[in-house]
Amino acid sequence: MSCHLQKSAFPPIYVGVVFLGFIPEHRCLSPGVAEVSSKCGWSLEEELNHTVPEWGNHEKSLTSQCWRYNMDWNMTGLSCTSPLENFTSHNSQSRVPLMHCEDGWVYNSSGTSIVTEFNLVCEDSWKLDLFQSCVNAGFFVGSISIGYIADRFGRKLCLLITILINSISGILMAFAPSYTWMVIFRLIQGLVSKGGWLTGYILIAEFVGLKYRRTVGIVYQAAFSVGLLVLAAVAYAIPHWRWLQLAVTLPNFFFLLYYWCLPESPRWLIAQKKNDKAMKVINRIAKGNGKKLPSSFQSLIPEEEDGEKHNPSFLDLVRTPQIRKHTFILMYTW
Incomplete structure (x- = not known):
């Protein structure tokens, strides 16, 4: 049961980008627009119709999200009914030129995300994909x-280290001062979280017999x-x-009680x-x-020998025909 609870803490890392990102x-943020709008x-x-390019016809177009009019909204004599016509009348161009969002963006959201804090939109929208790609890597x-590591040093030790x-x-990611540090900490989480999940599965599978393994x-x-449902509820309450990130991470420290x-x-x-040591564990399980x-x-357990212990190797995955078949089937399935 305890390992099952640890599995429920995996969704914030696996699909947390849906809420974090x-x-x-x-x-675009256009300096002076707020003052003109108030006046x-x-x-x-x-x-929006007066100051955002193509807002009225293409509400969600890239033009309205990533470009703004290249004009000074602080200039005097702007018309409140047709401010753009007032600007073009003083220029040879028939259209107001556009420029990139050099002064940032305005987000229509009451909460925050890594997108709104680090402006991962328009030319930097690829950084959001990189954020999740680092987790998958x-x-x-x-x-x-x-x-x-779990085969070499034990399932329990490996599980505790990955949890820590x-x-x-x-x-650390919740307090990351920049996008770069945030990606680094997320990559570290990806390195240990999936491995910890696999270690937990191996541990519980080795505790039970074939009858209950499925x-x-x-x-x-x-x-x-269950973790997905809890994550959605927590994200709804904490925008x-x-x-x-703190709310979904802090409970993980309780798993160190393992x-x-x-x-x-x-x-x-x-x-x-x-x-x-194996017999002590088995007797404890039987008593429970x-x-x-x-x-x-006792006779079912092989006698201890003085020879060297077999150290795990990646060659073990293809050493025998049966193991080789299972390895290739799992690789194909994934």
Whole structure:
């Protein structure tokens, strides 16, 4: 159950960009427009029609979002009914020239996101895609490397380390002073979060027998769906991305309590020839379930040998025909 709860903390990293990177309606900030609008008594709709290019005909066009009129709204003698005609009458051009949003943007949103804070729109809209791509790249690298660490040093230790790094980097991201630091901390989260999820799945799968393995796997995935619902509710209540990031990250520190309540995988301990520790874990599980181990159970565990332990290797994925078949099937499926 504890590992299932840890799985529910994965959605903020996997799909958190939907809320952290929300893109509200926006337009260029034009200095002096607010003063002219106040002087002329324009409504918001009138202000947009007079001062935003193509707003009336193409409300969500790139022209209205990424360009503004290249004119001085502080000039005297502007007409409140047709301010652009007043400007063109003093120029040889029939149209008012346009310019990029050099003074920033105005966002129609009561909350904040990484888009509104770091202006990830127009020419910099690709930075939002990079933000999520870094997470996915971290998933790829972390899934490979952390799987090896879990085989080499144990499932429990690997799970605790990934939870700690994920929590710390999530907190640092909430206080990131720039876009660059935010992407770095998000990449770190990607490196450890997917690997931690895989480690948790391996741990619970090794605790149960074949009869219940499918059931616990389904419940483990169901926790992800529950996490999605909780994330949506929290994001609705907290519309500011830094506070939202803190709200979904701080609970992760509670999972560090696994150190005292979560045992190591007995299967891994047996593979590492730590039979005494494995038996302690098995006896603890049996006691918790109100069961008594049969006297013949000890004989099922192979005797400890003085030879060297088998260290995990990526070649283990293709060492035997059966494992090789499963490896290629999983690679194709993903």
